Amino acid sequence: MTAVDPTLIDDLDARGLIAQMTGEDQLRSWLADGSRTLYCGFDPTADSLHIGSLVPLLTLRRFQQAGHKPLALVGGATGLIGDPSFKAQERKLNTPDIVANWVEKLKQQVSRFIDFGSAENSAEVVNNLDWTEKLNVLDFLRDVGKHFSINNMIQKESVKQRIDREGAGISFTEFTYMILQSYDFAELYKQHNCTLQIGGSDQWGNITGGIDLARRMYGGQVFGLTLPLVTKSDGTKFGKTESGTIWLDPAKTSPYAFYQFWLNTADADAYKFLRYFTFLSVADIDAIEAADNAAEGRPQAQGILAREVTKLIHGEEGLIAAERITAAMFSGELSDLSESDLEQLKLDGLPSSDLDLSTLSDTPLTTLLADCGMAKAGREVKDALGRNAVFINGEAKGASDNMNAAASFSVANALYSRFFLVKLGKKKNHLFEIAG
RNA sequence: GCAGGGGUUCCCGAGUGGCCAAAGGGAUCAGACUGUAAAUCUGACGCGCAAGCUUCGGUGGUUCGAAUCCACCCCCCUGCACCA
Numbered sequence: 111m112t113a114v115d116p117t118l119i120d121d122l123d124a125r126g127l128i129a130q131m132t133g134e135d136q137l138r139s140w141l142a143d144g145s146r147t148l149y150c151g152f153d154p155t156a157d158s159l160h161i162g163s164l165v166p167l168l169t170l171r172r173f174q175q176a177g178h179k180p181l182a183l184v185g186g187a188t189g190l191i192g193d194p195s196f197k198a199q200e201r202k203l204n205t206p207d208i209v210a211n212w213v214e215k216l217k218q219q220v221s222r223f224i225d226f227g228s229a230e231n232s233a234e235v236v237n238n239l240d241w242t243e244k245l246n247v248l249d250f251l252r253d254v255g256k257h258f259s260i261n262n263m264i265q266k267e268s269v270k271q272r273i274d275r276e277g278a279g280i281s282f283t284e285f286t287y288m289i290l291q292s293y294d295f296a297e298l299y300k301q302h303n304c305t306l307q308i309g310g311s312d313q314w315g316n317i318t319g320g321i322d323l324a325r326r327m328y329g330g331q332v333f334g335l336t337l338p339l340v341t342k343s344d345g346t347k348f349g350k351t352e353s354g355t356i357w358l359d360p361a362k363t364s365p366y367a368f369y370q371f372w373l374n375t376a377d378a379d380a381y382k383f384l385r386y387f388t389f390l391s392v393a394d395i396d397a398i399e400a401a402d403n404a405a406e407g408r409p410q411a412q413g414i415l416a417r418e419v420t421k422l423i424h425g426e427e428g429l430i431a432a433e434r435i436t437a438a439m440f441s442g443e444l445s446d447l448s449e450s451d452l453e454q455l456k457l458d459g460l461p462s463s464d465l466d467l468s469t470l471s472d473t474p475l476t477t478l479l480a481d482c483g484m485a486k487a488g489r490e491v492k493d494a495l496g497r498n499a500v501f502i503n504g505e506a507k508g509a510s511d512n513m514n515a516a517a518s519f520s521v522a523n524a525l526y527s528r529f530f531l532v533k534l535g536k537k538k539n540h541l542f543e544i545a546g
Numbered sequence: 547g548c549a550g551g552g553g554u555u556c557c558c559g560a561g562u563g564g565c566c567a568a569a570g571g572g573a574u575c576a577g578a579c580u581g582u583a584a585a586u587c588u589g590a591c592g593c594g595c596a597a598g599c600u601u602c603g604g605u606g607g608u609u610c611g612a613a614u615c616c617a618c619c620c621c622c623c624u625g626c627a628c629c630a
Contacts, residue, residue: 279623344584346573370582377583408581440582474595490575493590497577512595535576 154212186239295320364459369432
């Protein structure tokens with residue numbers, strides 16, 4: 111039997127990672143007394159997870175490090191239905207082939223965060239479609255549905271607003287989601303002796319549903335633990351930026367952009383995020399906070415956070431690439447960059463595109479920079495030009511340069527006759543390479 | 547099905563014949579201040595370098611002129627009825 115770390119719950123608690131749990135004392139001793147199997151579900155709602163799923167994902171890993179066996183459940187079945195929990199509106203159903211495709215991608219992604227190789231508590235990925243697919247309706251209704259009381263289900267906070275609220279409503283399909291997820295827990299209890307489900311705090315209703323079902327169907331005593339929803343001090347939504355969601359897939363959010371996201375964390379959130387998203391000890395994080403408070407000026411927390419999380423998600427190479435670009439864009443002199451440095455930045459994931467000089471004469475900068483994705487619309491570029499906040503190879507451009515892109519992008523001005531590094535505002539950079 | 551309420555620019559939400567690309571707030575972008583932070587202040591915020599162009603559920607109409615008026619249609623909500 112694998113040795114377990116009995117302080118796990120205390121550590122999670124100290125990190126602020128426990129929103130709710132069932133049978134606290136019982137659960138503590140249950141986890142302290144032996145290696146247990148737990149699971150967390152991830153529904154395929156896109157072709158990649160985003161940082162919203164990071165807290166549960168990393169928590170699975172914390173359990174594994176403490177000697178427990180994690181199961182990552184990918185919701186091939188539940189993804190076909192859609193979880194109504196705290197959703198304001200009914201969602202559109204995705205087609206089975208799309209969901210199946212996403213399931214495959216999530217399986218691979220999830221696999222990188224927990225350890226499958228080694229020990230007795232090696233992780234597994236399971237798919238609830240495997241046991242739901244062959245279930246027929248009548249059996250489901252008789253064997254599973256009988257254990258659920260509609261009276262209880264409509265009391266759940268997670269669906270209450272959909273039931274009470276004007277203008278929303280809930281379909282039978284989504285309403286049934288809770289039953290499906292409950293069935294997962296019961297099934298995992300039977301198949302894997304899985305006795306704990308973790309998830310975001312929005313999953314509480316679904317988790318307690320599963321606990322009841324496992325008891326009713328198999329007489330099993332199982333537990334639930336939920337993790338807090340990540341919030342930001344300024345009240346805006348965590349995990350989104352102007353350019354959209356922060357994904358875990360490096361093809362969707364480059365390690366550089368990922369690193370920058372964490373680096374830009376507000377002071378008020380930085381230490382909380384260190385506790386949530388890194389494996390640094392709580393004592394170390396407290397020490398960092400104390401040191402930052404004592405010091406003048408810029409805190410070190412964001413840098414540590416960005417490094418730790420980027421390394422966790424994108425590995426050492428991803429981190430190095432992100433730091434290389436950051437150094438070049440925010441501190442380095444352009445003249446310090448060698449030709450191969452520039453080539454490397456492009457490979458590292460600095461946004462870049464090819465430039466055809468021959469078509470430049472009638473293209474305003476506003477169009478050019480909006481099209482390459484630096485700004486959402488020409489208007490933003492225009493605004494920046496009006497404030498001399500556009501730099502091409504370090505040279506400030508103003509409104510009068512707008513119609514004269516050809517002069518700004520001339521071979522003579524190019525770095526190594528090939529590259530243009532364009533900066534819009536303080537934080538947006540783009541590398542152009544002369545095509546051909 | 548009947549009655550009533552409603553569909554406005556990313557979101558919330560004003561606007562009921564011209565002064566409306568459409569108040570206000572949020573989100574977002576840029577600038578100042580800083581520390582690639584927060585707060586604050588400034589500017590931008592349908593598209594377009596511009597001239598100008600395209601919007602207010604849809605289609606048609608009235609009018610010199612419509613988000614605003616009329617007709618029909620679609621969708622949502624609330625009652626009631628129908629169904630059982």
